[in-house]
Amino acid sequence: MNVGVIVFPGSNCDHDCRHVFQTVLGQSVQMIWHKETSLKGVDAVVLPGGFSYGDYLRTGAIARFSPVMGAVKAFAKDGGAVIGICNGFQILLEAGLLPGAMLRNKSLHFICKDVHVKVENAATAFTEACESGQVLKIPVAHADGNYYTDPVTLAAMQANAQIVLRYCTPEGKVTPEANPNGSLDNIAGIINPEGNVLGMMPHPERCAEDVLGNKDGKLIFLSLLKAMKVKV
């Protein structure tokens, strides 16, 4: 598989995403500068974490105007697989590829720690290597991960099984205490109605190797490879 990792000015998890696809999973990776207008024929696109444009305005609010986003939108519309992680998720929201918005964490602090998320929908291109209801331990690192949307949209997402990952306890209970940032309905990750665009706040690329003590995040990437019928 040929994966495109978009590099915005201020992206800082771009190398980490490349490392997972290239070194851990043996796929080929293209780094795509945000001023490009073509995706160079890649099979899937990753919008990595970081602080695009410093996040000095609303997170992702400037990055959505980058020239490359036109190509990303067209790619998504044609059914191409797109993953936005952390800042990438925030950019997908600002670009209108996913519904809702991000607010400041309830604590008002940046939070970096391991959290647990429950796989609420294991029938997506990004979760099919997981069991339904499986609990994954994946770290978060963000100041604006407090997901919000209006009640109508939320109800529609619930009805369509678009809420893919929810913050939970290690035992899999979805409780307010397990919610690190105040996110609505403990939402950690969502997909679009068509199922080809995923946004998630936790960083699966940070826990995909034994040497880092945790491989839960690898399941997200393995799911994508499985969906694309790539043998690892």
Place this chain on the structure above:
Amino acid sequence: MSLVITKELIAQHNLTDDEFKKIVEILGREPNLTELGMFSVMWSEHCSYKSSRVHLKKLPTTGPRVIQGPGENAGVVDIGDGLCVVFKMESHNHPSFIEPYQGAATGVGGILRDVFTMGARPIALLDSLRFGGLDTAKNRHIVKGVVAGIAGYGNCMGVPTVGGEVVFNDIYSLNPLVNAFCLGVAQKDKIFLGTAAGVGNPVIYFGSKTGRDGIHGATMASDSFDDQSEKKRPTVQVGDPFQEKLLLEACLELMAGDLLVGIQDMGAAGLTSSSCEMASRAGNGIDLDLTHVPRREPGMTPYELMLSESQERMLMVAKAGKEEECIRICKKWDLDVAVVGKVTGDGILRVFDQGKIVAEIPAKSLADDGPRYERPYSPPGYQDMLTNLNYDALPDVKDANAALLALLESPTIASKRWVYEQYDHMVRTNTMVRPGSDAAVVRIKGTNKAVAMTVDCNSRYCLLNPYEGARLAVAEAARNLACSGAEPIGLTDCLNFGNPERPDIMWQFVMAIEGMKDACEHFKIPIVSGNVSFYNETNGLSIYPTPMLGMVGLIESVDKTMTQWFREDGDDIILLGATREDLGGSEYLKVQHSREQGSPPYLNLETEQTVQSCVLQLIHSGLIQSAHDCSDGGLAVALAECCMSGPGQMRGAVVRLTPGRQRIDSILFGESQSRIIVSAKPAQRQAVLDQAQQMDVPVTVVGAVGGASLVIYVGDERSTTKTVDLPVATIADRWGLSLERRLSQE
């Protein structure tokens, strides 16, 4: 400029009459105002090391792995595989008191630039922080601001803050310390230096525009504080981590091509220091034309342009003919860039503005010919009063449970989770051992190696005996690395002291240098970079001497990495090293008896080294499950940390300590050195004991992991009194949430 240089003007620039005379001698005339400003920053304590240089020369700086020692932007040490690590620690104390968020943020920004200027990609940050007690709103404000500032800058840069230490003592209320450490990795044959070689080569400015912020920052950092210090806020710079992230990527892209001769960041003293230091190192001069310097506002004078400490700026000397390629790369990253001068052969830093010469100074005189002082030193009169402590007047501990809980809750010992959860400590996906163990460990991608890093200094020990305190700091740092499975390969220092014009402070400094020297020579650890911060003093009250050390170790194989927490119920708990009656200078004496007195713990360097070699042997031969250094709070605190500091399940322990004629409190809470708690599967017990005995290391099986409580019997085998008996959940709560609770008071 026809301005007359008056005595007041000279004094305002913190120059002495003799220093001014020397300037006149060098120039053969009186300086103009711009030149006076340039001399004043370059000859400030901060930039010239005028009080410290004669002593710093004594430190060992060479070794088989050392590629670059002190004198450049950062030190460089070989780690094999064609790679090297580049690291340095630097203080940003004065600005952090005046404006905590920006002061700390720009401290991080400055140390990052020092490392990537050398051609290394930064992969880890650590911070050593000193604050006053958390019972005042002002101190809580400083803590929150500093932590948010470090987080704001490091997180945005995408460089993980993987460790550090935070110590609280009221002596730091008016002089908090912010020492930032950064480590990067580079190809051994692609190290860049700050040199302006090659007459005719273009000098190129890139990065942010120059503004009026931070003018005289270096001079401020070379002065004591008084009640008016907060008025110095305009001298603090404002950081822009996004701009620095662009600068980092642009630099590494520039360095990947065959474009550069030399490069240096504009830190303290900005354009002045970067230009004269690069010229001086190459024995050359530079013609610098300010007309082309990108600026934030119109009307800036040459004085302001040369002294501005606006952040996120760099100066490079490119190979002639490569200007266009350099400019193209900078523009790709949306940076301001301009050719501002060229290298000359006459050794003069000549500054032009609108076609006129506005300053003309021999570069070497500015950079290297600053004054050197052999300041007088003598021990303070109160030194004996500090060390003489009548222990008989202090009752032994009655309620050890309460004493242990009080120690675990004391902010210096309590978990720093509230701090490090605000730092992104995992970005770049190298962090193997996260904050909260003896040392942070990051793997080196593309190899099977990892580096371990720790920052250490017990400044109370240094107050009580600066020589011993410095030796102890070196020993503890090396021990922390050993406990993580690493061999020390190099050291950077950040020496925080009071006013060097006072003989007692100078004595503390000289003694600390001697202690560092002796310990580093013994362990054969070279000091490859460093920084001195004097004048940490307000209204005549000085901080405790705080020679902060950042030590780096190498783990040859990632699977030989060790952590401090207990791993399995039923494991033996084994103590390496001997417990003496070492209560002097302990956290226990401060918390329980409000004494910061006595002699610091005894340290024998031979013994220390044997214990460290022993634990490394045990780790390499796969005999142990955990290793933890005993430091602040002694054995009881270390055991509690083994029980609850791990990322997984908490574990209890049952331990029996057998006293000789020692006080009970010294057994539980004394801070005897050269001790490490290890745990091992019972099947490995004999092998561990054999290994230790073979190396002449005192070794005792003191208990076993298991249960839901930490139970410590102090007495012989017949004794059934549980001196300590606390549920692990209780100690974890008190230790884990203490900082958060104290900081949330209004």
